[in-house]
Amino acid sequence: MFERLEPVVPDPILGLMAQFRADPDPRKVDLGIGVYRDERGDTPVLASVRKAEAALLARQTTKAYIGPAGSAAFNRALEQLVLGAAHPALSAGRVRSVQTPGGCGALRLGAELIRTACPDAVVHVSTPTWANHAPLLSGSGLRLERYPYFDPASGGVQFAAMTAALERLPARTVVLLHASCHNPTGADLSQAQWLELLALVKRRQLLPFIDMAYQGLGEGLDADAFAPRLFCAELPEVLCAVSCSKNFGLYRERTGALHLVSESAAAADAASSQLVRIARTMWSMPPDHGAAVVQTILEDESLRRQWLDEVDGMRRRIQDLRHEVVRQLKTHCPERDFAFIGRQRGMFSFFGISAAQVRALRERHHVYMTDDSRMNIAGLRHENLEYFARAVAQVLAGQQGR
Numbered sequence: 001m002f003e004r005l006e007p008v009v010p011d012p013i014l015g016l017m018a019q020f021r022a023d024p025d026p027r028k029v030d031l032g033i034g035v036y037r038d039e040r041g042d043t044p045v046l047a048s049v050r051k052a053e054a055a056l057l058a059r060q061t062t063k064a065y066i067g068p069a070g071s072a073a074f075n076r077a078l079e080q081l082v083l084g085a086a087h088p089a090l091s092a093g094r095v096r097s098v099q100t101p102g103g104c105g106a107l108r109l110g111a112e113l114i115r116t117a118c119p120d121a122v123v124h125v126s127t128p129t130w131a132n133h134a135p136l137l138s139g140s141g142l143r144l145e146r147y148p149y150f151d152p153a154s155g156g157v158q159f160a161a162m163t164a165a166l167e168r169l170p171a172r173t174v175v176l177l178h179a180s181c182h183n184p185t186g187a188d189l190s191q192a193q194w195l196e197l198l199a200l201v202k203r204r205q206l207l208p209f210i211d212m213a214y215q216g217l218g219e220g221l222d223a224d225a226f227a228p229r230l231f232c233a234e235l236p237e238v239l240c241a242v243s244c245s246k247n248f249g250l251y252r253e254r255t256g257a258l259h260l261v262s263e264s265a266a267a268a269d270a271a272s273s274q275l276v277r278i279a280r281t282m283w284s285m286p287p288d289h290g291a292a293v294v295q296t297i298l299e300d301e302s303l304r305r306q307w308l309d310e311v312d313g314m315r316r317r318i319q320d321l322r323h324e325v326v327r328q329l330k331t332h333c334p335e336r337d338f339a340f341i342g343r344q345r346g347m348f349s350f351f352g353i354s355a356a357q358v359r360a361l362r363e364r365h366h367v368y369m370t371d372d373s374r375m376n377i378a379g380l381r382h383e384n385l386e387y388f389a390r391a392v393a394q395v396l397a398g399q400q401g402r
């Protein structure tokens with residue numbers, strides 16, 4: 001049976017991760033996979049996570065199953081982190097949550113729910129969007145379409161084109177939106193634009209499916225949650241997929257949740273029972289450890305404070321690197337304007353060079369970014385910023401490196 005299978009081209013992000021690991025050059029720079037790195041190039045376990053893990057180890061008495069919806073206490077803690085403790089949808093009993101294996105699990109679970117509710121539903125994603133959105137969402141059988149989003153000329157959002165496209169969509173169309181730190185471009189909507197989009201979504205009766213994978217790494221925990229808080233307060237139905245990979249540094253623990261807002265508590269209960277059924281058919285129950293860590297941190301005053309400081313530290317480092325890399329590029333590539341990198345948010349920027357130039361950076365200078373020129377800013381270090389900028393200058397000038 002399996003002899004007939006064709007080999008699959010590796011996922012562009014994971015394929016690059018393998019190439020980087022195999023490169024023995026000590027100067028190599030990993031701007032590929034979206035993991036936060038510190039000034040030494042490490043992705044350390046957060047100190048708050050280490051303490052929570054120690055506390056868990058001491059107090060956990062069983063590994064017995066919890067259930068397909070995961071831990072109710074984790075789900076509640078995450079709802080409050082995402083929406084804010086006093087959110088009106090929470091007080092109205094309109095929110096239900098299911099713990100998932102990472103944000104990917106939440107996205108797929110949401111897609112399966114949409115397919116159950118409305119098999120012909122179409123999901124519209126931004127152009128461009130995260131490489132795994134299309135396989136994750138269309139894997140459920142939903143049809144995927146695209147709306148204009150990134151404006152390469154300004155490094156910002158083509159908001160007029162985006163809204164003109166969404167304005168034409170029929171009611172019950174699903175629109176996938178990035179809450180903040182847009183992956184792969186780093187170009188986010190302003191609060192005024194979110195408000196305008198909300199009016200459009202209401203008028204056209206669209207279903208927003210919000211992907212929130214970077215809360216805290218853009219402008220701050222509250223500012224980055226502006227869109228989900230607004231949409232969940234103002235709309236009858238919203239789906240929000242949340243990942244704890246980046247802001248808690250729990251990548252391999254696969255920790256996330258799907259929050260669902262329905263028009264009434266009764267509708268929320270019915271939808272939630274479907275989510276539980278679907279989760280049971282896909283992974284039965286989510287992994288526990290990461291969620292238990294997050295819950296421990298969020299429920300403990302002092303661990304929570306320590307974690308907030310750590311998230312602030314990550315965000316500040318990324319913002320500082322953004323400004324520094326713009327400065328270095330200005331010095332070494334004065335003929336090109338890279339100021340947009342300083343205006344973007346989160347880990348990623350679309351660098352705006354050709355696939356051939358990306359390849360040259362990789363092959364001649366050991367600088368790794370995906371072929372579409374997405375770069376993970378957090379992969380830079382102050383000590384290699386100049387090396388990076390010089391490498392870019394040589395590639396842009398079409399010269400051979402050392």
Ligand code: LMR
Nearest residue numbers: 013032033034130132183
């Ligand atoms: C990324 O975009 O690089 C991360 O979200 C990691 C992944 O799974 O692709």
